[in-house]
Amino acid sequence: MNQHYKSIYEEVSKCNRCGFCQAHCPIFAVTGIEKNVARGHNVHVRLLAEEKMEISPDFKDPLFECLLCKACVANCFPAVRTDKAVVAGRAEYIKRVGQPKAMKLLFHTLLPDQEKMAKYVRLLAFAKNTGLSKLVRAMGILSWFGKDLGKAEGLIDKMPGSFFRQRIGSLRLEPATAKMEVGYFVGCGFNYMLPNVSESTIEVLVGQGAKVRIADNCCCGLPAYTYGDVEAARNMARKNIEALEKLNTEVVVTECGSCSAFLKEYPELFEDNKAMKKRAAGLSKKVKGFSEFMVTQVGELAANSLSGKKVTYHDPCHMSRYQGVVKEPRELLKKISGLTYAEMPEADRCCGGAGSYHLTHYEQSMKVLERKMENLKKTGADILTTECPGCILHLSHGVRKAGLPTKVLHISEVIMDATRR
DSSP states (O other): OOGHHHHHHHTTTTOOOOOOOGGGGGGHHHHGGGGGGGHHHHHHHHHTTTTTOOSSHHHHHHEEEEOOOOOHHHHHHHHOOHHHHHHHHEEEEHHHHHHHHHHHHHIITTOOOOHHHHHHHHHHHHHHHHHHHHHHHHHTTTTTTTTTTHHHHHGGGOOSSSOHHHHGGGGGOOOSSSSSEEEEEEOOOOIIOOOHHHHHHHHHHHTTEEEEEEEOOOOOHHHHHHTTOOOHHHHHHHHHHHHOOOOHEEEEESSHHHHHHHHHTTHHTTTTTTHHHHHHHHHTEEEEEEHHHHTTTTOEEOOOOOEEEEEEEOOHHHHHHHHHHHHHHHHHHTTTEEEEEOTTTTTTSSOTTTHHHHHHHHHHHHHHHHHHHHHHHHHTTSEEEEEHHHHHHHHHHHHHHHOOOEEEEHHHHHHHHHHHO
């Protein structure tokens, strides 16, 4: 057996093919295809490890259909880590077949370097905000790069005029009397797409007596990891561990659920490097998501401009199933008098965004999103809040598409409203 697959082989061998994963898989719900279910992935990866299966479209397509939402893991009696099996299969695929040049550029050149990434995003922002991207879409040019990319371009309504890192100089990062010092990890999604959310987070932290030290970090590495480029993810993890160690704070906060989840999993990237694993473990113990940290920092609050509104919460997969952070955001929202909290049916079911999934599997992601919108309607909520940039963008698209009056906000924006007077 290929040594690379020994640990994964032991994991997928736990699968008894009972089929309980079927009822909980968002992709199986919209495709009805058995090979898209966890037990299908586990069988494929096991056969690949035993060298009884070739890399082919029959292997690749279902493997990249997976959302990595871990709904299957949460409902699996032996708790088979199908998410790890899928990533291992993707890693083997790119090892044998190779990566598209654009993906290699993104993971190995742009995402590890803030300045280079910012230059490319500025070009995208210019194209989007001047209407050039609509022309490109109308001409069908985006479809050259992927069958669904042309459709997915419309997911983003408009890009901000400046990034969060460009706004840092105008922010107050230290209260008059500091009670604590907090490291802040800047997520790519909020830096480039939703800088107002990062500003809200900083305002809330400072308002609660925290001196905020902003890390000189790059991408957390999760996008590369989910596409099977583990080495690129490991390279970014090294950079971030060094950057966060320099802050020397007792806690590191990020309002991005995906970033906090992956930062906590850094030790798993360095199983063959004891020194780096120890440093990664030291960092992972310090990392807190926004609601996870703030629920212990604030007392009773009162709604300000949001007074009289009804709010509901969507659990990002990387918050609920990857980190077990479920009660904290709800407790935080329920501390705000003047807001009515309504629990959404299937609140922890994936919205279909899954990072860049909607860019590569637009039709499937839209079907998953439609189910989420139907559940949102049942709440009658004025505000839908969550803790993931991908979820915010995807849910916002769903709200616009469904013609709902619901406002999609990050939970830090809701808390900012309640703490601002």
